Every structure is written in C-alpha cells, then in structure tokens.
Amino acid sequence: MSDTTIKTEILIHDLKVPISVIDAGAKSLLNRQESYGPLTEKQVKVLKRIIRNTLTTQRLVNDVLELGRSREGVMILSDFPISSLVTGVLMEIFDFVDPDVAEVIRKARDYGELEQAIQPNNTRLSFDPSVWKAKVRLDEVKVRQILRNLVINAFKHRASVVDISGRIVEKQLILNVSNDGRGIPLADHQRIFETYFTRGSSIESAIRSHGLGLAGVMVLLKDMGGVLKLNSDDGKGAEFIVTIPL
Numbered sequence: 001m002s003d004t005t006i007k008t009e010i011l012i013h014d015l016k017v018p019i020s021v022i023d024a025g026a027k028s029l030l031n032r033q034e035s036y037g038p039l040t041e042k043q044v045k046v047l048k049r050i051i052r053n054t055l056t057t058q059r060l061v062n063d064v065l066e067l068g069r070s071r072e073g074v075m076i077l078s079d080f081p082i083s084s085l086v087t088g089v090l091m092e093i094f095d096f097v098d099p100d101v102a103e104v105i106r107k108a109r110d111y112g113e114l115e116q117a118i119q120p121n122n123t124r125l126s127f128d129p130s131v132w133k134a135k136v137r138l139d140e141v142k143v144r145q146i147l148r149n150l151v152i153n154a155f156k157h158r159a160s161v162v163d164i165s166g167r168i169v170e171k172q173l174i175l176n177v178s179n180d181g182r183g184i185p186l187a188d189h190q191r192i193f194e195t196y197f198t199r200g201s202s203i204e205s206a207i208r209s210h211g212l213g214l215a216g217v218m219v220l221l222k223d224m225g226g227v228l229k230l231n232s233d234d235g236k237g238a239e240f241i242v243t244i245p246l
C-alpha cells in the first residue's frame with residue numbers, strides 16, 4: 001500500500017468518531033424527550049432521516065476500509081437478491097432526492113408498490129419478476145457501489161426521467177441505468193472515466209462533484225471481470241450498461 005493510500009484511509013477511518021457523535025446526538029433528541037424537550041411529528045421525521053443517513057455513512061466508511069482489502073484482490077462473495085440491491089440503492093438516494101418518496105419506498109412490500117412509489121418522480125424500473133426475485137452470488141458491497149454511483153449520476157444529469165433495468169443473460173448480470181438530458185458528447189466518452197474529470201451537472205446539486213464516481217466504478221468492475229458500455233451523445237441523454245459475470 002502506498003503512503004498516500006494509507007493517509008487517505010486513516011482520514012476516512014477518523015470519520016468514524018464524528019459520525020458517531022452526530023448519531024448519538026440525534027438519538028438523544030429522539031429518545032430522551034423527557035429531558036431534551038418534546039418534539040413535533042415533523043421534527044421526529046427529520047431526526048429519523050438523520051439517523052438513517054448516519055447509518056448509511058457508517059456503512060460507507062466501513063465499505064471504504066473494506067475496499068482496502070479488496071485492492072489486494074480479495075472478493076467477499078455472498079448470495080443476495082437483486083430486489084434488495086435495487087431497493088437499498090433507491091432508498092439511500094431518495095433520502096437525498098425526495099425524502100417523502102424514501103418513506104414510501106421503505107413501506108413498499110413488493111415490486112409493484114416500489115414502482116408506484118417512485119413513478120411520480122419519473123423514475124422507472126424494468127425487471128422481470130424472475131430476475132427481481134433471483135439471488136446472485138457476487139461481492140454485494142462492490143455491486144452496490146457501482147449501481148449507487150450510476151444512479152446518482154443519472155439523477156444529477158437527468159432532464160426529467162431515470163430508468164433502471166436488469167436482466168440475467170447467459171450467466172451474466174446486466175444492469176442498465178439511463179437518463180434523459182444533455183448527455184455526453186462522443187469526445188468526452190473516454191475522459192469521464194478518468195479520475196477527477198468532471199463536467200458539472202445540468203441541475204445545481206448539493207452533492208459536490210469530484211470526478212471519482214465513474215473511475216471507481218471501472219476499478220470495481222475490473223475486479224469482478226465486468227465491463228461497462230456507454231451510449232450517449234450531445235443532447236441524447238445517457239445510458240450506462242454494466243455486465244458482470246456470475
């Protein structure tokens with residue numbers, strides 16, 4: 001491991017303490033109302049959202065530190081259903097995009113209810129019932145990171161619509177994330193996969209762009225023997241297709 005890598009990992013490692021402080025603070029406000037004062041229904045909702053997202057952050061920190069191991073080529077395989085992969089990613093992202101929708105997603109009991117929950121937000125799913133229920137044996141953390149990054153990008157750059165679909169074809173998992181919007185000119189198709197390359201988004205976003213997402217996706221895919229295909233051009237939206245061998 002290089003010195004810079006270790007320094008980066010220690011910085012991330014040190015996020016654990018302040019995150020726990022945020023988590024503990026929010027939980028005290030929520031659970032100790034007799035000493036901290038009563039809360040309105042809306043305040044409870046916001047605090048619950050904070051607590052959910054500190055948990056997501058804690059998981060992300062753990063994932064980053066785990067990734068250190070995977071750089072050495074370690075894969076952590078498990079059987080997990082496609083449905084929980086997609087639902088998990090949507091829940092995380094909607095907590096940011098539209099918290100009310102995130103609430104509805106959490107209550108959704110099946111594919112149909114999930115589809116309905118995100119439909120008003122112009123987000124569409126397309127999974128065959130057999131694929132939705134299928135379990136795949138892959139490194140879940142890595143697949144989740146890939147999907148999360150592609151979906152966040154799609155939301156950042158869409159004009160209005162995001163489409164997510166999945167198929168299993170000849171022992172390969174194929175995930176497809178697309179959005180309408182200004183797209184990516186052919187001249188930039190190589191560069192967007194380089195670290196620190198960013199072209200900014202069509203909408204103002206509270207998420208700062210670092211130009212790291214797609215570079216990370218490529219590294220993770222390489223680990224798993226997967227490939228990524230991009231269909232896009234100026235004004236034509238963007239479609240990212242990920243193929244991962246099972």
Ligand SMILES: Nc1ncnc2c1ncn2[C@@H]1O[C@H](COP(=O)(O)OP(=O)(O)OP(=O)(O)O)[C@@H](O)[C@H]1O
Nearest residue numbers: 153154157192198199200209210211212213214238
């Ligand atoms: N769905 C998309 N539509 C249009 N452009 C995109 C899309 N996804 C990525 N890009 C372009 O590729 C660039 C690189 O994407 P990447 O995810 O690597 O970085 P980022 O999103 O800018 O920042 P970060 O992911 O680090 O927060 C983006 O800045 C954007 O210009």
Ligand SMILES: [Mg+2]
Nearest residue numbers: 149153213214
């Ligand atoms: Mg990104």
